[in-house]
Amino acid sequence: MPCSGRVEAEFIVIAFKNGADGVFVSGCRPGDCHYKEGNYKAARRFHLLKRVLTSMGIEPERLGMAWISGSEGKRFAETMTEFDKLIRELGPNTLKGSLAHSPEVSGW
Ligand code: FES
Secondary structure: OOOHHHOOHHHHHHHHHOOOOOEEEEEOOOOOOOOOOHHHHHHHHHHHHHHHHHHOOOOHHHEEEEEOOOOOHHHHHHHHHHHHHHHHHHOOOOOOOOOOOOOOOOOO
């Protein structure tokens, strides 16, 4: 995606429905979004989505977010390694394939 603000909540829900064990959204640091407010929109969506995931029986930790610029490759790699470790500790998404009738989360 060109901007974290373009990551719709339903994309994340669909990823979990399709069996993703974790989803991570990364965007530009606050104030650095090329589309001005995309990362602020993403942050608001992230907090609401954590609650929705919990209500769906998905551990909210399975959704991660960080503000990392394109020039911070080392930090990005470290953050992904940490997230991967967390997801492995949580184990597989136990709701894989069982969310066919979960609520739609569009228009956020
Ligand atoms: S361009 Fe919007 S978060 Fe990076």
